């Protein structure tokens with residue numbers, strides 16, 4: 123079966139400096155894939171290329187049967203990729219509700235369903251996003267991405283900088299999204315949570331895919347060699 127997302131031989135540059143040297147990864151419908159690797163190995167750059175926030179240097183990005191190469195980022199969203207970017211990025215001067223509603227596209231995810239996942243957002247509907255706690259802003263960033271009714275949700279460090287109890291709330295929500303059948307590409311620092319969640323792991327080393335397999339095949343040796351843990 124054709125995967126939902128298929129990235130092959132992806133390269134990318136920041137000015138003259140090359141950051142990606144050949145990333146290969148695929149995400150099937152309903153599959154959860156963890157993108158792993160030490161700091162600076164190219165995870166965020168890969169996600170930026172997939173979401174068309176920066177141009178690929180070369181290689182191919184196919185999503186739901188379309189070649190994404192020529193699309194702008196708002197078009198990527200229209201094709202069904204929902205990004206929760208590193209650092210959250212909600213619209214601070216807008217209320218929680220406005221943040222959610224302005225992202226909305228038709229589909230099964232609406233205010234009610236996002237509220238079921240994160241009841242706290244509904245309690246805080248009129249509150250300005252910039253006055254939310256870090257955890258609430260993260261919930262809002264995930265809620266906004268869901269309101270676009272994506273076929274693929276991309277989570278870049280969604281639990282970064284949060285208190286352990288809030289982190290657990292976010293992981294609970296991500297697990298619920300997996301159970302609901304959403305395809306997810308996820309970057310996170312918690313190897314333990316990633317291994318418990320993911321169907322497959324892809325490891326990047328110096329901007330290229332060096333390993334891909336089931337979390338159960340991710341041996342201590344591989345973790346030491348590629349993840350530094």
Ligand code: ATP
Pocket residue numbers: 136139141159160161162163164165166167168
């Ligand atoms: P981290 O876990 O630290 O976020 P990462 O695996 O997501 O790391 P990237 O942020 O994709 O890695 O970085 C890949 C390479 O590209 C690194 O060498 C980094 O220094 C470089 N890089 C990232 N962003 C920029 C930028 N805006 N300008 C120039 N170089 C960049």
